[in-house]
Amino acid sequence: MNKGKHLAIFIMIAIICPLMTSCFDAKEVDDLGFVIALGLDRGKTNELLMTLQIAKPMASNNGGGGGKEDELPYATFSVEAPTMVSGLNMINTFASKQITLSHIKVVVFSSELARDGLGPYLHALIRGREFRPNMPIVVARNTAEEYLQSVDPKLVLNAAKYYELVYQSYRYTGLIPKVEFHDFYLAAESMCRNPVAILGDASKFESAEEFDIENSTYLEHGRSAPLEGDFLAGDIPAVGGARAENIGIAVFDGDTMVGELDGTDTTYHLLCTGDFVHSYWTIPDPLSEGDYVLFDVKQSRRPQHRVEIVDGKPVIHVTLNLEGDLVSVQSGIDYESGERSLLLESAMESYVKKEVSGYLDKTIREFKSDICGFGAQARGLFLTWAEWEAYQWNKRYKDATYTVNANFKIRRPGLILRSKSSISSESESDEQ
Amino acid sequence: MECEYRVDIKKTIKNLLFFHEPRVERPFILTEVSREGEYGPGLAKAREKPRRKKNENLLLEKIEKAKLTGKKESQADEKAPDISRQLSENLEVIEERFSVPLNGDLIIRKFDIAVKDSVIAAFMVFFDGLVNNKVIDDDILQPLMLLSNLDIRSDGDDLLIYIRSHILPHNQLKEVRTHQEVIDTVFFGGCGIYIDGLDTAFAADVKEFPGRTVERPNTELVIRGPQEGFTESLRANTGLIRKRLMDQNLIAEDIIIGKRSKTPCSILYIRDIANDSLVAEVRRRLKSIEADHIMDTGELEQYIEDNPALPIPQVMATERPDRVCSMLADGRVAIVMHGSPFALVVPITNSDILHSAEDQFLRFPYSNLLRGIRILAILVSLLLPAIFLAITNYHHEMIPTDLLLAILSAREKVPFPSVVEVFLMEISFELIREAGIRIPGPIGPTLGIIGALILGQAAVEANIVSPILIIIVAVTGLGSFAIPNFSTGFAFRILRFGFIILAALSGFLGITAGLMLLGFWMVNSKSFGVPFVSPVAPRAKGGFSDAVFKSPVWNQEKRPDFMNAKKDSKQAEISRGWINRGSSGRQPDGGDRNE
Numbered sequence A: 001m002n003k004g005k006h007l008a009i010f011i012m013i014a015i016i017c018p019l020m021t022s023c024f025d026a027k028e029v030d031d032l033g034f035v036i037a038l039g040l041d042r043g044k045t046n047e048l049l050m051t052l053q054i055a056k057p058m059a060s061n062n063g064g065g066g067g068k069e070d071e072l073p074y075a076t077f078s079v080e081a082p083t084m085v086s087g088l089n090m091i092n093t094f095a096s097k098q099i100t101l102s103h104i105k106v107v108v109f110s111s112e113l114a115r116d117g118l119g120p121y122l123h124a125l126i127r128g129r130e131f132r133p134n135m136p137i138v139v140a141r142n143t144a145e146e147y148l149q150s151v152d153p154k155l156v157l158n159a160a161k162y163y164e165l166v167y168q169s170y171r172y173t174g175l176i177p178k179v180e181f182h183d184f185y186l187a188a189e190s191m192c193r194n195p196v197a198i199l200g201d202a203s204k205f206e207s208a209e210e211f212d213i214e215n216s217t218y219l220e221h222g223r224s225a226p227l228e229g230d231f232l233a234g235d236i237p238a239v240g241g242a243r244a245e246n247i248g249i250a251v252f253d254g255d256t257m258v259g260e261l262d263g264t265d266t267t268y269h270l271l272c273t274g275d276f277v278h279s280y281w282t283i284p285d286p287l288s289e290g291d292y293v294l295f296d297v298k299q300s301r302r303p304q305h306r307v308e309i310v311d312g313k314p315v316i317h318v319t320l321n322l323e324g325d326l327v328s329v330q331s332g333i334d335y336e337s338g339e340r341s342l343l344l345e346s347a348m349e350s351y352v353k354k355e356v357s358g359y360l361d362k363t364i365r366e367f368k369s370d371i372c373g374f375g376a377q378a379r380g381l382f383l384t385w386a387e388w389e390a391y392q393w394n395k396r397y398k399d400a401t402y403t404v405n406a407n408f409k410i411r412r413p414g415l416i417l418r419s420k421s422s423i424s425s426e427s428e429s430d431e432q
Numbered sequence B: 001m002e003c004e005y006r007v008d009i010k011k012t013i014k015n016l017l018f019f020h021e022p023r024v025e026r027p028f029i030l031t032e033v034s035r036e037g038e039y040g041p042g043l044a045k046a047r048e049k050p051r052r053k054k055n056e057n058l059l060l061e062k063i064e065k066a067k068l069t070g071k072k073e074s075q076a077d078e079k080a081p082d083i084s085r086q087l088s089e090n091l092e093v094i095e096e097r098f099s100v101p102l103n104g105d106l107i108i109r110k111f112d113i114a115v116k117d118s119v120i121a122a123f124m125v126f127f128d129g130l131v132n133n134k135v136i137d138d139d140i141l142q143p144l145m146l147l148s149n150l151d152i153r154s155d156g157d158d159l160l161i162y163i164r165s166h167i168l169p170h171n172q173l174k175e176v177r178t179h180q181e182v183i184d185t186v187f188f189g190g191c192g193i194y195i196d197g198l199d200t201a202f203a204a205d206v207k208e209f210p211g212r213t214v215e216r217p218n219t220e221l222v223i224r225g226p227q228e229g230f231t232e233s234l235r236a237n238t239g240l241i242r243k244r245l246m247d248q249n250l251i252a253e254d255i256i257i258g259k260r261s262k263t264p265c266s267i268l269y270i271r272d273i274a275n276d277s278l279v280a281e282v283r284r285r286l287k288s289i290e291a292d293h294i295m296d297t298g299e300l301e302q303y304i305e306d307n308p309a310l311p312i313p314q315v316m317a318t319e320r321p322d323r324v325c326s327m328l329a330d331g332r333v334a335i336v337m338h339g340s341p342f343a344l345v346v347p348i349t350n351s352d353i354l355h356s357a358e359d360q361f362l363r364f365p366y367s368n369l370l371r372g373i374r375i376l377a378i379l380v381s382l383l384l385p386a387i388f389l390a391i392t393n394y395h396h397e398m399i400p401t402d403l404l405l406a407i408l409s410a411r412e413k414v415p416f417p418s419v420v421e422v423f424l425m426e427i428s429f430e431l432i433r434e435a436g437i438r439i440p441g442p443i444g445p446t447l448g449i450i451g452a453l454i455l456g457q458a459a460v461e462a463n464i465v466s467p468i469l470i471i472i473v474a475v476t477g478l479g480s481f482a483i484p485n486f487s488t489g490f491a492f493r494i495l496r497f498g499f500i501i502l503a504a505l506s507g508f509l510g511i512t513a514g515l516m517l518l519g520f521w522m523v524n525s526k527s528f529g530v531p532f533v534s535p536v537a538p539r540a541k542g543g544f545s546d547a548v549f550k551s552p553v554w555n556q557e558k559r560p561d562f563m564n565a566k567k568d569s570k571q572a573e574i575s576r577g578w579i580n581r582g583s584s585g586r587q588p589d590g591g592d593r594n595e
Helices: A002-021 A084-094 A111-116 A119-127 A144-149 A159-166 A181-189 A263-273 A338-367 A375-381 A385-391 A393-399 B002-017 B042-046 B051-078 B087-097 B133-145 B159-167 B179-187 B234-244 B276-287 B297-304 B321-329 B364-393 B401-411 B418-438 B441-461 B467-481 B486-524 B588-594
Strands: A032-042 A048-055 A074-081 A098-100 A106-110 A137-140 A196-202 A244-253 A256-261 A278-284 A292-310 A313-329 A401-412 B106-115 B118-127 B173-176 B190-195 B201-205 B250-257 B263-270 B316-318 B333-337 B343-346
Touching: A002 B002, A002 B486, A032 A111, A032 A144, A032 A159, A032 B401, A048 A084, A048 A144, A048 A159, A048 B401, A074 A084, A074 A144, A084 A098, A084 A119, A106 A111, A106 A144, A111 A137, A111 A244, A111 A256, A119 A181, A137 A144, A144 A196, A159 B401, A181 A196, A196 A256, A244 A263, A244 A338, A256 A263, A256 A338, A263 A292, A263 A313, A263 A338, A278 A338, A292 A375, A292 A401, A313 A338, A313 A393, A338 A393, A338 A401, A375 A393, A385 A393, B087 B106, B087 B118, B087 B179, B087 B190, B106 B133, B106 B159, B118 B133, B118 B179, B133 B159, B133 B190, B159 B173, B173 B179, B179 B190, B179 B201, B234 B250, B234 B263, B234 B321, B234 B333, B250 B276, B263 B276, B263 B321, B276 B297, B276 B333, B297 B316, B297 B333, B297 B343, B316 B321, B321 B333, B321 B343, B364 B418, B364 B467, B364 B486, B401 B467, B418 B441, B418 B467, B418 B486, B441 B467, B467 B486
Parallel strands: A032 A098, A032 A106, A106 A137, A137 A196, A313 A401
Antiparallel strands: A032 A048, A048 A074, A196 A244, A244 A256, A278 A292, A292 A313, B106 B118, B118 B190, B173 B201, B190 B201, B250 B263, B263 B333, B316 B343, B333 B343
């Protein structure tokens, strides 16, 4: 009997103890407002202008009214506040649901803010446990507010999904860098590399009539016409879909933005860091002036970095290993055959060397910022940490010289085994 | 009074919080036996018994022996012959013991036997309805009354021997010397024959119980494999087992359970495989039961199991003879009871409750697929509602945003917290399930409609629950039906509610704590001396070939080590003789040469 009593009391205590907590932390899903995007601008009246996109529950399909135009998938809130957290507090005063950041998909900074230094905001982001470490960081060339509003809810049915997918496009376009917040933060604090952010902006074109290529960077690259990557965000002559454009890199030195790179240079950046997956490249035909050869380029092996220090100055050796499939030969020359394919490969190699050199030149001379992370290799040259610290890599990077070595192999000619120029009365050859 | 009570609580709390010397108990341990490998002698030599164990074994045997002899003596006192040579005295005793005028179905038939010129009075007693009347008429009454006049050559004068060896042609005839034995036989469908002048009575087995014939088992249906199930009759059941397991060492030991009900049971085991101490323990537990009536193995199970509080069953109840046979072949012990279509098999481990009878008959990839699905079913049935609650209440960041938004919009109009929602649905599901079993057959379909309407559509349309929850509850229900063992299904249904509460209180932390507690509990329990989670903990050799996943049947060479069976291996290292050309078997080389 005594044993039974003990057991009863033990069970009572065991049951009552957890009941005292009474679902202390529990929050029902429908009591929360999930922020999917956060934009930060310099405020007019205060330090910050915060723009929040908060997901609305999907409209229930009863009645089947079809396109309810006023039914947006998210609500936008803006508030001017001294800090990020106080801004959230202020929004909570009028938003009915408690704001939570655990599903945030992107943080957008305006370039004005980025050029002044993101330090104070980065610390708040890394400390807050609600921020996801893998969210991308975007720098809007104009204002973050405009950028977020340009993700047009009418065309983008599910904004959260839009953000999830659009920043993954580096895998198949190579026109935006791979950016994850935790990596951005580490790079900003690091002594051997500097961070980059995705460059984004709302398109400046409303309709096809307004198209121009004034702001294209093709002249800088020494081309007669712009290739697909020769643009900065907002300048692409395109309409339709979301007006927000993401192309190019915002280059940082520490936590301060120092410059912009266009889409083409972004590809070379991905090549140098090893994040490149695959994309289509258009290169000038080595045998036929004015024509282009299209490749589906992959990285066959990660790039090899080697760093020496000669007379106190860094010397960087980069070896790139690429392979590609022929997608299109406009001139109709049969590059599939042995001799010519070697010729094309070497032409591609020298093209890559030249272009990547141009990109490295920019990071060294123009931005003085090691965004490729060559410093990680340089670290190994020092015997003690104190020596490495004393060397001050980030300051010496501007004196660096480099060599670029590229290996390129053509793997497959696509579905055509042998090109033949189309037979017609004119000798003009056509695309195959 | 109140003060006293407070002191008591203080003491109790102290008792709970501070360390005590654990009480020394002597639990049942499955003693190891020296094993001879029937296939390959090397194995038995390699595994040498530690000496200490040996001594322990001896000691245990001694204790066991002492107990047995002691018991025999006491039983001998009970069974002193009490049948009188006077028929009338015997008749009086029988009439008194069977409360004759009250019992309507008891038949006492008086008759005379003509033996060699003399006429001897006799009577027989049996219950109408338990016996085969034709057998009584043809094989007992007719020879005694009519055929005894035949001129039978015999030299002995002993009437008893004369009757037994010449007059009664019935095949199952026992000579008994106590009334009690006669009465027990009569209750088990026999008839007792008393003859004047003999202090011995005959107990003839003429039983024919009303009951089912052998049918398909109801709970453990298989597609591939035998389709016979046990019935309610003991001998038919042991017959079904013997029919499959034609092993001369298969023992069916009889034992009577229930002080008043005197239900006959059989302990079945294979003598040279099953561990002796295990058989002795089963016998000891069964014999020790002091209860008036035990009607079914479902009751019996509760008397002999090790941990009554553990939700998961520690005794396997099965309706299938083939299942019992294969478990007997592993060195386990089965208990069959008169009146129950379920046999009990001990000991079992937690992996046995994952197995279905069909696993054995399917090729190993197929049964592994089924095993995988069953593990999933158990996880789903145990944890799915709890995980749903934990995620929607505590860990919103864990699910994809789209799913979160879908849940959010589904819950938008629901007025209850999600815990209430889950409980509401789980309880109504349990209601439907219970009602479905109790509902009379012809109106069964109505229930389906009500269930589908209430749970499916109406609850969602009335915004009482969210549609996602319906999916959760439905999948959970499916999961619990996919668990092959009926009792285990119950266990996980109960535990599920525990996990829901834990998840509601503290999310994944609670679920983790619950899983840990359940794990401790299971690791701590034993089924007839076998740790419940072996071969995983404690680690045992040889149990893995058919524990969670199954290896091909020709690869299952060893009996599970934790069973401590007398024979270690159940097939040769290379059981498929034909894969070795020129080894045993047909010697294909020689055949080739002849050609």
